Amino acid sequence: MYFTPPLARLIEEFQRFPGVGPKSAQRMAFYVLNMPAQDVKRLAESIVEAKEKVKHCSRCFHLSANDPCEICSNKKRDGSTLCVVADSRDVIALEKTREYKGYYHVLNGLISPLEGRGPEQLKVRELIHRSHQESVKEVILAINPTIEGDATVLYISSLLKPLGIKTTRIAFGLPMGSDLEYADEITLTRALEGRREV
Amino acid sequence: MYFTPPLARLIEEFQRFPGVGPKSAQRMAFYVLNMPAQDVKRLAESIVEAKEKVKHCSRCFHLSANDPCEICSNKKRDGSTLCVVADSRDVIALEKTREYKGYYHVLNGLISPLEGRGPEQLKVRELIHRSHQESVKEVILAINPTIEGDATVLYISSLLKPLGIKTTRIAFGLPMGSDLEYADEITLTRALEGRREV
Numbered sequence: 519m520y521f522t523p524p525l526a527r528l529i530e531e532f533q534r535f536p537g538v539g540p541k542s543a544q545r546m547a548f549y550v551l552n553m554p555a556q557d558v559k560r561l562a563e564s565i566v567e568a569k570e571k572v573k574h575c576s577r578c579f580h581l582s583a584n585d586p587c588e589i590c591s592n593k594k595r596d597g598s599t600l601c602v603v604a605d606s607r608d609v610i611a612l613e614k615t616r617e618y619k620g621y622y623h624v625l626n627g628l629i630s631p632l633e634g635r636g637p638e639q640l641k642v643r644e645l646i647h648r649s650h651q652e653s654v655k656e657v658i659l660a661i662n663p664t665i666e667g668d669a670t671v672l673y674i675s676s677l678l679k680p681l682g683i684k685t686t687r688i689a690f691g692l693p694m695g696s697d698l699e700y701a702d703e704i705t706l707t708r709a710l711e712g713r714r715e716v
Numbered sequence: 717m718y719f720t721p722p723l724a725r726l727i728e729e730f731q732r733f734p735g736v737g738p739k740s741a742q743r744m745a746f747y748v749l750n751m752p753a754q755d756v757k758r759l760a761e762s763i764v765e766a767k768e769k770v771k772h773c774s775r776c777f778h779l780s781a782n783d784p785c786e787i788c789s790n791k792k793r794d795g796s797t798l799c800v801v802a803d804s805r806d807v808i809a810l811e812k813t814r815e816y817k818g819y820y821h822v823l824n825g826l827i828s829p830l831e832g833r834g835p836e837q838l839k840v841r842e843l844i845h846r847s848h849q850e851s852v853k854e855v856i857l858a859i860n861p862t863i864e865g866d867a868t869v870l871y872i873s874s875l876l877k878p879l880g881i882k883t884t885r886i887a888f889g890l891p892m893g894s895d896l897e898y899a900d901e902i903t904l905t906r907a908l909e910g911r912r913e914v
Contacts, residue, residue, distance in 0.1 A: 520808045522780040528766040531759045535744045546733045548805065550763055551770055551779065558767040561729045562760040565748055568726040569756040572749055581749065582720040607746065610718045 525551070577648070579624040579641050581606040589613075589622060596620045598655040602645060602674065604628050604662065612660060620658075623648065628666035629673060637673055646677050656684040663690045663708065723749070775846070777822040777839050779804040787811075787820060794818045796853040800843060800872065802826050802865070806858060818856075821846065826864035827871060835871055844875050854882040861888045861906065 521529060525547055532543035550558060574580070575587035582588060589595065589609070599620030603609055609622050625640045637643075649657055657678055661667040675685045691709035692701055701709070719727060723745055730741035748756060772778070773785035780786060787793065787807070797818030801807055807820050823838045835841075847855055855876055859865040873883045889907035890899055899907070 520811050522770060522782065522786060524762070524766045524769045524781050525779060528762045531762045536747055537740060537743060542735060544805070544808075545735060547766065549734055550767055553767070555767060558763060562763045564722070564726045564729045565756060565760045565763075568722045568745065569748055569751070569753060571722045572720060581723060583722050584720065588720060607742070610742075613718050 574624075574626075578622045579626055579644070580609050580622055597652060599658060600645075600649060600652075600654045600656070601658045601660050603660050604667070604670075608660060618658075625670070628661065628664075629670045630666045640670075642674060642677070645674065646681070649678060649683050650681055654683055656686060659685065659687040661687065772822075772824075776820045777824055777842070778807050778820055795850060797856060798843075798847060798850075798852045798854070799856045799858050801858050802860065802868075810858060816856075823868070826859065826862075827868045828864045838868075840872060840875070843872065844879070847876060847881050848879055852881060854884060857883065857885040859885065 520526075528547045528550065529540070529543045532538055532546045533540060535543075538546070550561070553561070571583040572581050573583070573585060575582050575585055575590055577586045577590045580587045580589060584591065596619045599618075600623055601612060601618060601620055602623045602625060603612070604625050604627060606624055609624060612618050612622075623641065623645050625642065625645070627635055627640050629635060629637055629640065645657075648654070657674075659671050659674065661671050671687055678685045689712050690705070691712050692698065692705065698706070718724075726745045726748065727738070727741045730736055730744045731738060733741075736744070748759070751759070769781040770779050771781070771783060773780050773783055773788055775784045775788045778785045778787060782789065794817045797816075798821055799810060799816060799818055800821045800823060801810070802823050802825060804822055807822060810816050810820075821839065821843050823840065823843070825833055825838050827833060827835055827838065843855075846852070855872075857869050857872065859869050869885055876883045887910050888903070889910050890896065890903065896904070
């Protein structure tokens with residue numbers, strides 16, 4: 519045991535974070551010891567407060583301290599489109615583009631038989647109900663191009679189409695600034711498939 | 717403002733940590749939201765507890781929840797040698813070798829005129845007093861091979877030598893497993909200077 523117990527415990531706590539190894543955890547713990555006492559108190563309070571106050575919006579399941587969330591409460595948004603994402607982080611990514619003006623629906627995961635996650639663990643039922651109820655015209659699936667993503671898209675679209683709701687998926691292809699020469703075959707195949715008239 | 721306020725505040729707090737950028741801070745904050753409530757409470761308590769309990773040992777200035785620290789309280793260690801380091805982290809690094817059995821003295825920094833840090837900001841006076849008082853035979857300076865380190869070594873050795881205390885500095889040279897071909901000139905020069913009969 520090299521560190522004095524309270525310090526060892528703190529390092530251990532920090533090491534639980536994703537992407538934080540022993541060295542980073544140590545650096546963070548020493549940083550805490552050097553912080554002014556009131557900053558340390560504020561940090562601890564922020565942690566507890568975020569955990570206590572941030573919940574899932576009961577309408578779109580985005581993380582928020584309010585229910586309905588800030589986005590759902592904004593009546594100026596376009597109610598005819600609904601963007602479906604796997605995770606709250608994806609909402610943030612899309613909001614940053616400032617391009618999308620409709621509402622969101624967070625699935626809280628993707629269908630993954632390997633991890634034992636079926637549609638009933640996701641907010642799929644709520645999505646179908648909502649799309650119908652709110653007379654949504656188009657559901658945009660902003661879902662990652664992975665096996666889990668493809669399975670989820672297939673499942674959701676099979677439920678939405680019979681309801682007469684237009685279901686689209688975001689485009690896959692070359693990222694901006696990239697080079698065709700270095701693109702992988704699957705990306706290039708997807709880019710070809712998704713070609714559009716200029 | 718993309719994140720709900722309590723979440724935005726937590727991300728901001730995490731971003732203050734050294735080596736934690738916006739993306740890592742975001743990942744850490746989302747991780748907190750997904751942690752069980754009692755784990756979140758324990759994390760917050762560990763932070764406050766470490767800050768409250770961990771102080772500098774009044775004898776060697778190593779970080780510890782006890783005074784004197786765990787190392788100074790260990791009467792089995794060799795009182796004739798004293799290892800001088802800049803930082804508490806260096807004590808941990810040296811302890812991990814399991815080679816050194818003497819006591820330590822943490823300077824809490826190095827002499828750096830550029831950053832306005834002179835010997836009076838460091839625990840140099842305490843080192844000299846202690847070395848004399850405790851009849852130390854050898855002071856080992858385990859100080860980084862930098863400009864600040866060299867200046868600090870020069871200053872401390874000039875004070876210790878008149879007291880008849882043997883003053884040594886750890887060796888600099890090729891790190892184990894490295895390749896001479898790729899070593900920089902300064903390291904190689906130091907390695908040549910420090911050559912020993914085999």
